[in-house]
Amino acid sequence: MPIRFTSLAGARIGRGLDNNTIRRRAPLSAVRTPWQPEKPPPKTTPHLFLLVVEHDRLLSAELSASGFPVLRCRGPLQALQLGLQHRPQLALIDAEAPGANPTTLARRLWEELHIECLVAINGDTHPGAGQPCPPGTLGYLIKPPQQSQLRSLVTLALNYAAERRRHAETHTRLSGAIDRNREISVAVGIYMERLQVEQEEAFEALRGYARANQQKLLELARTVIHAREDKQELVQRIARHYAR
Template identity: 40%
Template sequence: MTAPDQPAPIHLLLVDDDRLVLSTLSRGLQHAGYLVSMAESAEEAEVLLASGQRPDLAIVDIRMSGRDGLTLARRLRELDHIPFVMLSAYSEPDMIGQANHLGALGYLVKPLDISQLLPAIQAALSRADELQELRETRAQLQAALDSERDISVAVGIIMAQQQLPRPQAFELLRKTARTQRRKLAELAADIIRAVQPTRM
């Protein structure tokens, strides 16, 4: 059990149909302090994900029996939003291009040892954190833009309904929000909904 003042270990999902690769890399990663889950196929990895496991990073072999690693990578990106790096026994430009298109944070060619894998994992985790921060910032900016748009539209509605110039209409909206102890954008959204036609 992790002590209260210690961060939880970083959880990695290692997916490869080569048992020797799985066991060798898993031992090295565990020795380096990572929590490692293993799967010998894309299907087995999907079962782990469906059970609620949420690894911080997946390390996925491209060529496996059954569904290939690119199919799993697509699921990781679209359904689970889990960052991943790809492994391959070959440096294939087409595969590298597909992996990059899917959002892979790294592409490693086997055979590789733990000393090569560890810095790639650290780089991928750092990049994943940066991308998450960018997504959060973009979401915040979009929310701010949506709020500003709603406020502007609501002011226009008040101008038309009350025959007021824009400054007075905005002040009325602001005072109403303060009186009702509501956020300006929330009240604006309600005003917009109130004038929209009801769908049958």
């Protein structure tokens, strides 16, 4: 007589010829079948790299001890190469690094790679101390720094640089959207002229008002353009909504 199987509460019971043999199998839900996909690997957070341009290992050692992953180099050419390859979030330039003019290097890192910099100097006698920071330079760091001060300053600079990048990306997106549609561009210009505000604020005000009224931005732009007697009132209404 063949073996007979009966399903019972997720287990399979097999009885032999003498009805004395019972075999239990795992529930089907616990058995991986070939068509079941594997769970995707957990997402990893991108590393936060700092580019350090220095003639010794003082700054990179202090940063590593504070928990910051560091890319170290000795001169401007290697700094630009590493910056292009790894896109660090911030650069720290030692003013005494061989062949490095910190002002020129900071400007190139910012203009070519959008990487902002801190410049490490020896005391308040450096020409840059007390002067407005040149393009690409967030500030100056007095050497030798205490570890707690270095960690706080670098963290502050990272947050500020990230905020500046987000602002620049937003401005680029808004400018592209405005340039692609002439009517939106004209409406933004009207709002800017009436209220004496910047382009980004004008665009955000129009977009926010359109969303709040379940209206397409292009439709609102056309209303602003073609409104006559009540144009100023419409612009003021949009401004009041934006100010909430």
